[in-house]
Amino acid sequence: MDVGAAYRVPATELNVLVAALDDAGYAVWGPTIRNEAVVVDRLDDAANLPHGRRTVQAGGRYRLDATGDARVFACVHGADSWKRLLHPPKVRLWRCTRDADGALDFAGDEPAEPRPMAFFGVRGCDLAAIRRLDDVFDRAAAPDPVYEARRNGLFVVAVECAEPGGTCFCASMGTGPQVERGFDWRLTELDDADGHRFLVGAGSALGAELLAPLALAPATAADETARRRQGEGAVMGRALDTAGLGEALVARRESGYFEQVAERCLGCTNCTMVCPTCFCTTVEDTSDLAGTTAEQHRLWDSCFTLGFSYVNGGTVREGGPARYRQWLLHKLATWWDQFDACGCVGCGRCITWCPVGIDITAEAAALRAEPVP
Amino acid sequence: MTAPPLPLTVREVVGETAEASTIVLDDERGGLAEPVPGQFNMLYPFAVGEAAISLSAFDAGRLTHTVRAVGPVSEALRRLEPGAQVGVRGPFGRGWPMRRARGRDVVLVAGGIGLAPLRPAIHAVLAEREAFGRVLILYGARSPADRLFIAELESWDARDDVDLAVTVDYADGGWRGRVGFVTALLPHIRFDPDHTIAMMCGPEAMMRAVASKLTARGVPASDVHLSMERNMKCAVGTCGHCQFGPLFVCKDGPVFTYAEIEQLLAVREI
Numbered sequence: 001m002d003v004g005a006a007y008r009v010p011a012t013e014l015n016v017l018v019a020a021l022d023d024a025g026y027a028v029w030g031p032t033i034r035n036e037a038v039v040v041d042r043l044d045d046a047a048n049l050p051h052g053r054r055t056v057q058a059g060g061r062y063r064l065d066a067t068g069d070a071r072v073f074a075c076v077h078g079a080d081s082w083k084r085l086l087h088p089p090k091v092r093l094w095r096c097t098r099d100a101d102g103a104l105d106f107a108g109d110e111p112a113e114p115r116p117m118a119f120f121g122v123r124g125c126d127l128a129a130i131r132r133l134d135d136v137f138d139r140a141a142a143p144d145p146v147y148e149a150r151r152n153g154l155f156v157v158a159v160e161c162a163e164p165g166g167t168c169f170c171a172s173m174g175t176g177p178q179v180e181r182g183f184d185w186r187l188t189e190l191d192d193a194d195g196h197r198f199l200v201g202a203g204s205a206l207g208a209e210l211l212a213p214l215a216l217a218p219a220t221a222a223d224e225t226a227r228r229r230q231g232e233g234a235v236m237g238r239a240l241d242t243a244g245l246g247e248a249l250v251a252r253r254e255s256g257y258f259e260q261v262a263e264r265c266l267g268c269t270n271c272t273m274v275c276p277t278c279f280c281t282t283v284e285d286t287s288d289l290a291g292t293t294a295e296q297h298r299l300w301d302s303c304f305t306l307g308f309s310y311v312n313g314g315t316v317r318e319g320g321p322a323r324y325r326q327w328l329l330h331k332l333a334t335w336w337d338q339f340d341a342c343g344c345v346g347c348g349r350c351i352t353w354c355p356v357g358i359d360i361t362a363e364a365a366a367l368r369a370e371p372v373p
Numbered sequence: 374m375t376a377p378p379l380p381l382t383v384r385e386v387v388g389e390t391a392e393a394s395t396i397v398l399d400d401e402r403g404g405l406a407e408p409v410p411g412q413f414n415m416l417y418p419f420a421v422g423e424a425a426i427s428l429s430a431f432d433a434g435r436l437t438h439t440v441r442a443v444g445p446v447s448e449a450l451r452r453l454e455p456g457a458q459v460g461v462r463g464p465f466g467r468g469w470p471m472r473r474a475r476g477r478d479v480v481l482v483a484g485g486i487g488l489a490p491l492r493p494a495i496h497a498v499l500a501e502r503e504a505f506g507r508v509l510i511l512y513g514a515r516s517p518a519d520r521l522f523i524a525e526l527e528s529w530d531a532r533d534d535v536d537l538a539v540t541v542d543y544a545d546g547g548w549r550g551r552v553g554f555v556t557a558l559l560p561h562i563r564f565d566p567d568h569t570i571a572m573m574c575g576p577e578a579m580m581r582a583v584a585s586k587l588t589a590r591g592v593p594a595s596d597v598h599l600s601m602e603r604n605m606k607c608a609v610g611t612c613g614h615c616q617f618g619p620l621f622v623c624k625d626g627p628v629f630t631y632a633e634i635e636q637l638l639a640v641r642e643i
Contacts, residue, residue, distance in 0.1 A: 093377070094377035094378075096377075096378075096417075096419065096420075096460065098419050098420075098458075102456065102457050102458055103380065103458055104380035104419060104458040104459075104460060105380065106377035106378050106379070106380065106460060107377065108376065108377045136610075136611055137611060140609060140610055140611060141609070141610075141624070142609045144611055145376075253640060253643070254640060254641075279611065279613060280612060280613030280614065281606065281607070281611070281612045281613070282606055282612070282614070283422075283423065283606050283607075283612075285417075285420065285421065285422040285423070286420075287419075287420035291420065294419060294420035296417075296423075301606075301612070301613070301614075303613065303616075308604065308614060309603070309604055309614070310604050311602055311603060311604050312441075312443040312444065312602075313443075316603065316604075316642060316643075317642045317643075318642060319642060321642075322641070322642035322643070325643075326616070326643075330616065333619075334616070334618060334619035337619030338619055338621070
């Protein structure tokens with residue numbers, strides 16, 4: 001549905017929205033600051049959002065500075081993402097018991113959180129990332145029960161970025177900073193001559209239903225203009241030319257350039273752990289000492305490890321160049337073949353959290369400039 | 374990951390070679406969907422782990438897998454005794470093009486344990502022998518003692534309507550057959566390249582060589598089928614491990630046409 005009429009929420013009243021979600025039965029999650037970084041945590045009160053801070057980000061660098069004002073969403077994401085809640089880093093898939101006769105009995109696992117979740121403050125990049133995960137887990141031939149249990153009933157409160165970070169490039173990827181779909185509510189924070197305030201609009205019937213009883217004042221035409229200008233004025237830290245990019249990279253998949261990247265890449269897997277769309281997992285099988293109960297757990301995995309592509313006889317992607325190529329080409333090229341979308345949403349986390357500052361936008365541009373081997 | 378595994382009882386374990394065994398599982402209740410030739414199951418020996426193992430035969434209520442012990446899971450599968458239970462998920466993947474093969478010559482090329490996933494295709498062809506043209510089976514094993522399904526090989530060899538050629542890399546004193554790679558058998562076989570379906574499974578280097586020789590003989594790349602192997606955890610396209618360029622071997626394959634993967638096969642470490 002189209003985004004419904006926007007309403008004004010005074011800066012001091014933001015908790016009205018959090019409380020409304022809590023009253024509606026949601027477990028509300030939102031960004032907060034822990035150990036000087038933005039993380040996603042349970043949000044009991046809007047006061048726990050990261051007020052008055054901004055993120056300073058560059059390749060391998062992340063710091064929170066004071067903005068000197070009271071804005072809540074000037075501070076973009078940290079390493080953490082909503083992926084952790086929808087696609088947990090470690091989850092038990094099933095338990096199996098073996099009786100005295102050797103008969104096995106398997107039991108699937110129940111979801112850990114009985115209440116549906118509400119995500120409060122999802123940026124455009126992360127909103128797109130949730131759609132990418134939906135493609136993998138929900139729209140697969142066999143929907144994933146772990147993902148579905150968490151995704152079904154999810155209430156999404158998107159927030160538009162006024163101040164993108166130094167490694168952000170959502171504008172290049174078409175995922176932000178303004179958002180037009182895929183949410184129940186959309187928040188925009190404004191702080192101008194008309195004062196510090198929020199605009200909230202519904203993007204779903206449920207969103208409209210939950211907004212109605214709050215009796216909020218309608219936004220003005222000036223508010224809408226301010227919202228549009230703020231989005232247009234948002235300055236991206238990075239840019240990526242996506243025109244024909246997938247084809248250009250595939251044509252260069254045997255380029256010697258990957259060896260240059262691999263000389264810098266530590267193979268630490270940070271980029272895949274912080275990426276909000278990286279979905280790969282491994283399984284771990286355990287048993288008790290008595291040998292009567294066993295479990296299978298699913299854990300996040302990374303294509304940068306040697307074990308990831310191991311088959312009898314050896315590892316397929318033995319060299320660092322092949323492993324970086326797998327990641328880069330999956331994000332920017334083969335994801336299109338698999339899911340008809342780009343695997344990169346332009347959040348910049350992989351750049352910020354790379355210990356040596358390898359920059360996906362710079363590497364893709366440099367590779368594209370290489371001759372086709 | 375879809376649903377948890379289904380426990381199935383081991384009916385029989387037959388030693389094939391020093392390293393490989395055939396495990397017959399009982400699914401008389403039909404808890405799993407009926408497989409097609411070329412598909413695989415995820416087998417879970419209790420508390421050890423899961424591995425993707427192709428079906429080497431199936432008929433009503435019996436699911437047969439042939440495994441070579443190369444790691445903890447395959448070793449545990451080989452040590453199973455009749456009456457024990459294993460967890461099974463499946464069947465998964467795209468199998469051999471049995472319908473497309475009807476009315477054509479069928480060239481089946483196997484290397485080592487690669488004969489296992491081809492065997493259900495051979496069974497299907499022989500069950501309706503008159504529906505197919507020439508049937509040629511080329512099989513390369515490391516040594517005579519490494520041949521799988523020896524009694525069955527002899528029964529195929531005894532048929533007038535099947536051309537079977539077996540070669541070994543290393544012969545022993547008693548071996549009277551061919552020595553050399555399976556690719557060396559190709560120039561000697563006769564088939565109609567315009568009306569042939571080829572199916573192969575074996576080491577990638579072998580499949581690359583065989584596929585390129587068959588296409589050089591005029592078989593269209595879209596009629597040459599290869600069964601690929603990659604690391605697999607989930608078997609439903611969500612763990613990411615089996616990616617082969619843009620393809621997920623578990624759900625897009627494991628059987629691919631040479632036309633689909635010729636370029637990928639030429640890329641090292643992809």
